[in-house]
Amino acid sequence: MFFGNVSAIMKHLFKTNKTSNKKKLKSTFEEPHLALSVAGYVSYVFLFVVGKVREFIWGQGPLNHGGANKANADPEGYAPLYASFESFYTRNVYRRLKDVFNRPIRSVPGAKVRLAQRKSHDNFWTWKMTPAEEEEQELNCINLASYNYLGYAESSGPRTEAAIKAVAERGLAPCSPRLETGTLSAHKRLESDLSAFLGVDDAMVVGMGFATNALSLPALVRKGCLVLSDEKNHASLILGLRLSGATVMVFKHNNVDNLEKILRKAVIQGHPRTRRPWKKILIVVEGVYSMEGTIVKLPEILAIKNKYGAYLYLDEAHSIGAMGPNGRGVVDHFGLNPKDIDIMMGTFTKSFGASGGYIAGSKPLIDFLRRQSHASAYPASMSAPVVAQIDAALRSLSDPEGQSRVKRLARNASYFRRRLQQMGCIVYGDDASPVVPVMLYMPAKISAAVNGLWSRGVAGIAVGFPATNMAEERIRFCISASHTEAMLDEALEAIDAVATEYNFKHSRRFEYADTKIVY
Ligand SMILES: Cc1ncc(COP(=O)(O)O)c(C=O)c1O
Numbered sequence: 127m128f129f130g131n132v133s134a135i136m137k138h139l140f141k142t143n144k145t146s147n148k149k150k151l152k153s154t155f156e157e158p159h160l161a162l163s164v165a166g167y168v169s170y171v172f173l174f175v176v177g178k179v180r181e182f183i184w185g186q187g188p189l190n191h192g193g194a195n196k197a198n199a200d201p202e203g204y205a206p207l208y209a210s211f212e213s214f215y216t217r218n219v220y221r222r223l224k225d226v227f228n229r230p231i232r233s234v235p236g237a238k239v240r241l242a243q244r245k246s247h248d249n250f251w252t253w254k255m256t257p258a259e260e261e262e263q264e265l266n267c268i269n270l271a272s273y274n275y276l277g278y279a280e281s282s283g284p285r286t287e288a289a290i291k292a293v294a295e296r297g298l299a300p301c302s303p304r305l306e307t308g309t310l311s312a313h314k315r316l317e318s319d320l321s322a323f324l325g326v327d328d329a330m331v332v333g334m335g336f337a338t339n340a341l342s343l344p345a346l347v348r349k350g351c352l353v354l355s356d357e358k359n360h361a362s363l364i365l366g367l368r369l370s371g372a373t374v375m376v377f378k379h380n381n382v383d384n385l386e387k388i389l390r391k392a393v394i395q396g397h398p399r400t401r402r403p404w405k406k407i408l409i410v411v412e413g414v415y416s417m418e419g420t421i422v423k424l425p426e427i428l429a430i431k432n433k434y435g436a437y438l439y440l441d442e443a444h445s446i447g448a449m450g451p452n453g454r455g456v457v458d459h460f461g462l463n464p465k466d467i468d469i470m471m472g473t474f475t476k477s478f479g480a481s482g483g484y485i486a487g488s489k490p491l492i493d494f495l496r497r498q499s500h501a502s503a504y505p506a507s508m509s510a511p512v513v514a515q516i517d518a519a520l521r522s523l524s525d526p527e528g529q530s531r532v533k534r535l536a537r538n539a540s541y542f543r544r545r546l547q548q549m550g551c552i553v554y555g556d557d558a559s560p561v562v563p564v565m566l567y568m569p570a571k572i573s574a575a576v577n578g579l580w581s582r583g584v585a586g587i588a589v590g591f592p593a594t595n596m597a598e599e600r601i602r603f604c605i606s607a608s609h610t611e612a613m614l615d616e617a618l619e620a621i622d623a624v625a626t627e628y629n630f631k632h633s634r635r636f637e638y639a640d641t642k643i644v645y
Contacts, residue, residue, distance in 0.1 A: 156552045158567055158632055166567045166597025170219070173569065177218030215591075223569060224250040226576035226588045232258060234281040235272035237608040239585055241265040267585035268617045270603040273416075275448040275560050276531045277608030278519045279479030285518040292514035300507045304496070308507035316517045321486055323520055324454065325464040328493070329486035331516075332501045333508040335443060335473030336362040338483030340369065341501035343410075343439070345494070346469070347372040352392055352404040354385060354436070356422075358415045363441060367410070373397075379418065382426040385409070389434050407436040413445030413456035417589055417602065419555020419563050421449070424460050428467075437468040447477025448560045453523050453532040459558065480515040482508050531607035535560055538614060539605040541645050545618050548638040550631035554600070563589070563600040564621070566630050572599050574628045582620035611645045 220227075225246070233240035243256040243265060272279065280286055292312065302308035313331060321329040332338040343366030347353055351372040355363065358379045367374050375392065378384040389407065396403045409431055411422045422440070431438045442455040450458025455472070457464045464470065469487050474480040485495055496502050522528040539560045546553050552565040566575060572588040579586050579601075590599040603617075625631050 239269035273476035288518040289511035296510035335483035342499040344370040442472035446472040535607040578624035
């Protein structure tokens, strides 16, 4: 990863004729000024040097910092069972920025969210929560940090009532897996509603989105199969592919030329050791990438998949409900036929304000996965109130009020993104994406920017290495249909002030410079 970035800097230094592919990427990814990339790396070098000196003089941090890690001391004669601050990076870089991560909240993650307050007396090694009644003042922020795209994460209203009713009728836990007595009639109804909504034959729902990927992929591919995986794919997909034993080749993010090049070579050459054809080839992509805000180039990838006879696995965690004129995801966004996608996966933790995931597709595929996927066969089934919340959200989505949420989300996302671009920030991703990352390029700015926003009543999420490349730190804003125009304007005003104060208006494109952006 580090060398990947060094090579990006080298490309700045020795500019050659760019390929057409590079040009295409430029439309969504503005490259920072060279000085900025260099400064980003210099700040890492500085943190590493300071860390080395500190540890040389005082030894490794935890035991010397207020006994933060003493409770973990292993019994004599035992090898360490675990280490909470195992890596140099975690101790010396991540810890310094820790105040902006893992912030507990005290309310539903709606359009506004109440942040819990906490204090650290040992330079962020440990935290002490301030009890709610002792908080001097409530910290209520405009919530640009949760994946509540359609505003269905609520504590009242028809979906909450449906969930409460389900608890009253069926309790909280099914206490059994789907294959035993864990299948409720409500599961069957949800699966039928979901497949109708997605426009496919069948669907299976699973209690956890992460496990849907991590435990279903091994049922689909194994040793002797080839998987082509986008370099920005989510950890659940990466884990599933590792567990599967299949050979994984990674292609450049959303780069169809690179995908085709690797695929063509793989088809021609077969397995590198035996030279025999691969048992099957699977392409794994996401609908909207949650760190980049990019939308998958689905029509081109579909064409490639058909040309080379590969299968396509599409993870719509961040796009289902949030993309397309009807909220049916990226397939809807591009006006494609859902039956052309071999395996459609998604989660209910974002647009549906619930938990769990699904896989949808042809009936034989879903019947197979119901038995063979460890995500479906072994864990206790999805809880009844969760099923009720999802089903109610799904039904709401089909009525005019739900459809107006889909439209409001698209309008909010586009307005917010354009205003940030106009402000002079480098904003990654595509116009229609509800994920809006603003680039900072320096680890120290993560803490300054997020704290600056909190103090102005705006909650955003900081993302840095290893979730992104080094020196590609960013704040990620997630837009919701429940945000009003006034809320977005208030948040933009705060971001403008923080971006000026901490200097992250890095764009050189001057987009919308002389245009009034109307909501
Ligand atoms: C693309 C993608 N797939 C799967 C998941 C896992 O879903 P969940 O958080 O619902 O377990 C996530 C989580 O954010 C994700 O971004």
